[in-house]
Amino acid sequence: MEQQTPLFEVLLNNKDKILKAEKYNEIEFENFIDSLRQAENQRQIIFNKIKEMGELNIEKLKKEFEISEENLILNIEYLKELGLLEVIGEKSEFYQSIQKKNEKEGLFPDVSVIRDKNICSGCGLCVSICPINAISFINDILTINEESCFNCGLCYACCPRSFFPKELEKNQQIIDADTKYIKEFNYFKNIYTAQTKEDHIKERAQDGGIITTLLKTAFNQKLIDAALVVEESEKPLEPLPSLVENEADLLKSTGTKYSNAHVLKILQNSKKYKKIAIVGTPCILNALKKISFYPLNRPFYDNITLKIGLFCMESFDYENIIGILKSEFQKTPEQIKKMDINKGRFYIHDKMGDSFNIPIKNVKKYARFGCFLCDDLTSELSDISVGSIGSESGWSTVIVRTKKGTNLLQETLSQKLIEIKDIKEESKSFISLSRIAKSKEKLYKEIPRHKMIEQEPKIRKTNFQEVPKGLSLEMVKLETQRCLQCGNPLCVTGCPVNVNIPQFIKLLKTEKFLEAIHLMKDYNLLPAICGRVCPQEVQCESKCLLSSVGKPIAIGYLERFIADWETKNKLKECPECKAPNHIKVAIIGSGPSGLTCAGELAREGYEVTIFEAFHAGGGVLIYGIPEFRLPKEIVKDEIETLKMINVDINYNTIIGKTLYIEDLKDMGYKAIFIGVGAGLPIFIKVPGLTLNGVLTANEFLTRSNLMKAYKFPEYDTPIKIGEIVTVLGGGNVTMDSARVALRLGAKRVIVVYRRSEVEMPARREEYHHALEEGIEFQFLTNPVRFIGDENDNVNQMEVKKMRLGEPDDSGRRRPIPIENSEYLIDTDTIIIAIGTRANPILTKSIPDLKLNKWGYIETNENGKTNLEGVFAGGDIVTGSATVISAMGAGKRASKAIHEYLTHN
Numbered sequence: 001m002e003q004q005t006p007l008f009e010v011l012l013n014n015k016d017k018i019l020k021a022e023k024y025n026e027i028e029f030e031n032f033i034d035s036l037r038q039a040e041n042q043r044q045i046i047f048n049k050i051k052e053m054g055e056l057n058i059e060k061l062k063k064e065f066e067i068s069e070e071n072l073i074l075n076i077e078y079l080k081e082l083g084l085l086e087v088i089g090e091k092s093e094f095y096q097s098i099q100k101k102n103e104k105e106g107l108f109p110d111v112s113v114i115r116d117k118n119i120c121s122g123c124g125l126c127v128s129i130c131p132i133n134a135i136s137f138i139n140d141i142l143t144i145n146e147e148s149c150f151n152c153g154l155c156y157a158c159c160p161r162s163f164f165p166k167e168l169e170k171n172q173q174i175i176d177a178d179t180k181y182i183k184e185f186n187y188f189k190n191i192y193t194a195q196t197k198e199d200h201i202k203e204r205a206q207d208g209g210i211i212t213t214l215l216k217t218a219f220n221q222k223l224i225d226a227a228l229v230v231e232e233s234e235k236p237l238e239p240l241p242s243l244v245e246n247e248a249d250l251l252k253s254t255g256t257k258y259s260n261a262h263v264l265k266i267l268q269n270s271k272k273y274k275k276i277a278i279v280g281t282p283c284i285l286n287a288l289k290k291i292s293f294y295p296l297n298r299p300f301y302d303n304i305t306l307k308i309g310l311f312c313m314e315s316f317d318y319e320n321i322i323g324i325l326k327s328e329f330q331k332t333p334e335q336i337k338k339m340d341i342n343k344g345r346f347y348i349h350d351k352m353g354d355s356f357n358i359p360i361k362n363v364k365k366y367a368r369f370g371c372f373l374c375d376d377l378t379s380e381l382s383d384i385s386v387g388s389i390g391s392e393s394g395w396s397t398v399i400v401r402t403k404k405g406t407n408l409l410q411e412t413l414s415q416k417l418i419e420i421k422d423i424k425e426e427s428k429s430f431i432s433l434s435r436i437a438k439s440k441e442k443l444y445k446e447i448p449r450h451k452m453i454e455q456e457p458k459i460r461k462t463n464f465q466e467v468p469k470g471l472s473l474e475m476v477k478l479e480t481q482r483c484l485q486c487g488n489p490l491c492v493t494g495c496p497v498n499v500n501i502p503q504f505i506k507l508l509k510t511e512k513f514l515e516a517i518h519l520m521k522d523y524n525l526l527p528a529i530c531g532r533v534c535p536q537e538v539q540c541e542s543k544c545l546l547s548s549v550g551k552p553i554a555i556g557y558l559e560r561f562i563a564d565w566e567t568k569n570k571l572k573e574c575p576e577c578k579a580p581n582h583i584k585v586a587i588i589g590s591g592p593s594g595l596t597c598a599g600e601l602a603r604e605g606y607e608v609t610i611f612e613a614f615h616a617g618g619g620v621l622i623y624g625i626p627e628f629r630l631p632k633e634i635v636k637d638e639i640e641t642l643k644m645i646n647v648d649i650n651y652n653t654i655i656g657k658t659l660y661i662e663d664l665k666d667m668g669y670k671a672i673f674i675g676v677g678a679g680l681p682i683f684i685k686v687p688g689l690t691l692n693g694v695l696t697a698n699e700f701l702t703r704s705n706l707m708k709a710y711k712f713p714e715y716d717t718p719i720k721i722g723e724i725v726t727v728l729g730g731g732n733v734t735m736d737s738a739r740v741a742l743r744l745g746a747k748r749v750i751v752v753y754r755r756s757e758v759e760m761p762a763r764r765e766e767y768h769h770a771l772e773e774g775i776e777f778q779f780l781t782n783p784v785r786f787i788g789d790e791n792d793n794v795n796q797m798e799v800k801k802m803r804l805g806e807p808d809d810s811g812r813r814r815p816i817p818i819e820n821s822e823y824l825i826d827t828d829t830i831i832i833a834i835g836t837r838a839n840p841i842l843t844k845s846i847p848d849l850k851l852n853k854w855g856y857i858e859t860n861e862n863g864k865t866n867l868e869g870v871f872a873g874g875d876i877v878t879g880s881a882t883v884i885s886a887m888g889a890g891k892r893a894s895k896a897i898h899e900y901l902t903h904n
């Protein structure tokens with residue numbers, strides 16, 4: 001295929017390695033290659049036709065080829081996943097998101113993408129399919145031997161979680177006159193509740209013993225010669241995939257149903273049998289369906305004759321089953337006889353004959369992450385599926401789907417091995433089963449993520465009004481419906497202050513807005529600010545499970561919505577505070593770390609005073625981040641809230657000049673928090689630095705924001721701006737400087753960055769906004785010197801092209817100059833935005849304060865410095881970071897200060 005190495009060729013090139021691994025003998029290998037070749041040839045023909053047509057028109061394509069519509073669509077989906085249909089504008093979200101990782105052109109990536117994205121279902125098919133045994137599960141974690149892997153990508157292509165076209169979800173082959181369709185169950189013929197009559201099976205079975213009894217019939221009738229099931233390992237309840245060959249061995253297969261056993265990892269061993277039955281959860285059946293269509297390991301898997309599905313609300317790995325028993329029931333696996341789900345509760349029955357139960361929702365947090373993306377409760381792709389939901393304890397619900405399933409059940413009945421009763425559609429059991437199936441379906445909805453309403457780029461680049469306008473109520477309602485409410489939400493771990501995001505979204509979804517804002521403020525006192533400037537894409541949103549299959553929940557937008565809702569409805573309340581304790585605490589600096597620390601301590605009853613060098617509070621929020629990103633009214637509003645709880649602010653006070661730490665102690669402050677940020681600009685070492693028109697981003701932004709140059713002539717404090725402005729750097733400060741320069745009247749603004757777009761640390765949203773506004777970017781470019789005219793006004797900059805080498809200490813690839821690549825850029829203003837470092841004014845005035853080699857204050861994880869009663873946090877400890885991390889530090893330090901003052 002164009003620019004692609006066909007899979008069969010990759011395998012052919014590695015034939016020796018494959019034969020050595022002994023999964024295939026020579027003949028089997030040739031058969032396998034033939035089947036792949038045929039499939040790829042067919043796809044190639046379809047691809048060529050699509051390219052020739054220049055569009056994706058199924059009707060026209062159907063006329064061209066004598067293949068079924070289903071077959072056509074599934075091939076198209078495959079092509080999409082390979083990224084080949086991008087030429088006609090058809091993109092796959094999943095493949096897009098991994099493409100950067102997959103540098104070996106022409107092949108699917110390996111299945112580590114699925115593992116990294118936390119959506120592995122644990123079916124085990126990749127282990128079996130890997131032609132050189134490079135994949136294994138170690139402690140339930142899919143592991144790849146990178147040395148032996150030759151990146152054929154078979155594992156990715158067969159994985160049910162990599163891509164699973166909607167067409168594959170249909171079980172259409174089974175449709176006949178008796179078939180019914182209900183969305184939650186897919187196609188089926190009948191639903192029963194059933195129980196085995198075989199006492200020895202009943203004794204061991206977890207529920208009604210139906211699966212074991214059905215398999216017994218299948219063996220007796222010679223419908224199968226082996227069954228792929230799960231048995232208990234030497235460790236109680238630990239599941240072990242197993243191939244049983246006869247009825248006698250069947251009894252081993254029980255006892256482990258809630259933990260996932262990577263059953264398909266031994267599928268390769270089944271090739272010696274002619275007719276096998278497979279018992280598995282929906283993800284296992286999905287995997288089988290996928291390889292039945294995409295012939296990724298033919299001819300082996302043509303021997304699967306019977307598929308028995310298990311109902312599955314969510315599955316657990318073995319460690320988590322132990323975790324449930326230990327944490328929720330204080331039991332060990334040795335004590336357990338059976339586990340069960342019934343009427344919305346999770347049951348354990350111990351060997352002493354006692355039973356205990358808890359609501360199912362309590363076990364959700366132990367489930368595999370990927371389970372939250374699965375909407376199939378009843379194993380819709382089976383011949384017959386079995387589970388406990390919908391039946392009395394000791395009985396099983398049985399959904400018969402295919403003729404094969406019907407015959408097997410009838411045969412088992414006629415041998416009097418089971419008893420069954422119909423579940424009628426109007427019965428309680430049916431209603432409860434469909435309700436639960438529907439609730440699972442609701443988990444994953446393909447609602448697109450909402451884009452925020454924004455000012456048009458053409459208009460906004462001429463004003464300083466806020467660019468994004470927020471989400472409407474309708475958008476919020478839809479956005480909250482996308483949340484999967486995962487049991488073990490990773491978004492919370494991605495948030496530096498650990499906001500309970502799922503609970504927050506749940507409250508928004510049910511329109512309990514007041515409760516939502518209260519919950520948010522329990523964790524984060526400044527949601528209006530964080531909702532606007534937090535880099536959610538690398539924090540909470542980057543961890544959202546939905547980002548594995550598309551776009552994450554817009555957590556930042558929702559945060560902003562609730563904060564704005566509170567302001568709009570004038571519901572801002574004075575936060576509750578404890579009674580004053582008359583203990584004085586001094587906070588140096590009014591940036592996010594200082595404000596948060598002050599707020600938390602005031603709520604604890606302390607008498608808090610902030611000392612701020614500038615004439616306005618907010619730190620970078622007020623003098624750095626421009627109005628169009630963060631309206632200053634919002635920052636002022638937050639400061640007003642602090643004043644409501646009696647936080648006092650002394651402006652124009654530089655600690656280390658106007659007052660010293662000792663003075664603060666003399667004034668009765670029992671503890672001190674230092675949150676002075678890292679506002680000293682770093683200069684680039686090139687000739688021409690002192691020319692007129694060369695300035696730092698700090699000066700430029702402070703003059704625009706704090707000194708209100710942007711409001712000239714209303715404020716008589718203008719700033720000179722040239723026609724062509726060049727900004728050096730690639731972070732948020734660079735984007736802000738470039739966009740401010742544009743709004744102040746520059747005709748052309750060029751960002752010069754020494755690395756590539758990928759390494760740029762700026763928030764993606766700001767970068768895209770800058771692009772939309774017409775800012776130009778020259779990547780892999782570094783200044784050599786600034787050149788001035790006869791009046792020492794800068795008029796040109798000499799730059800050099802760079803290439804990327806190995807990663808440096810920051811983990812980003814190091815830029816390396818390319819010899820003789822210099823050229824000139826015309827410019828009359830240069831803004832240096834390449835970073836900042838600690839300002840030594842305060843730290844030099846406290847000689848005993850321990851600093852690190854870069855001049856930042858050393859603290860423990862709670863912000864305690866080496867000096868008694870002195871704490872620090874935010875950028876002055878970490879170096880330039882983010883608003884939310886500074887707030888997190890302020891919060892942690894407030895707790896440590898409270899602790900300190902309580903005990904001293």
Ligand code: FAD
Binds near residue numbers: 590617654733
């Ligand atoms: P600061 O916000 O720097 O506040 C320190 C305060 O201490 C200042 O008010 C200062 O005047 C005062 N001070 C300093 N020395 C003294 C002294 N000796 N005595 C008294 N007062 C003193 N982060 C994000 O998360 N998202 C963004 O989009 C983002 N954009 C940014 C854009 C710009 C232009 C800049 C510069 C930074 C940006 N950041 C962003 C980073 C973020 O703003 C900082 O990480 C955060 O503000 C640090 O908070 P802080 O409390 O440690 O210090």
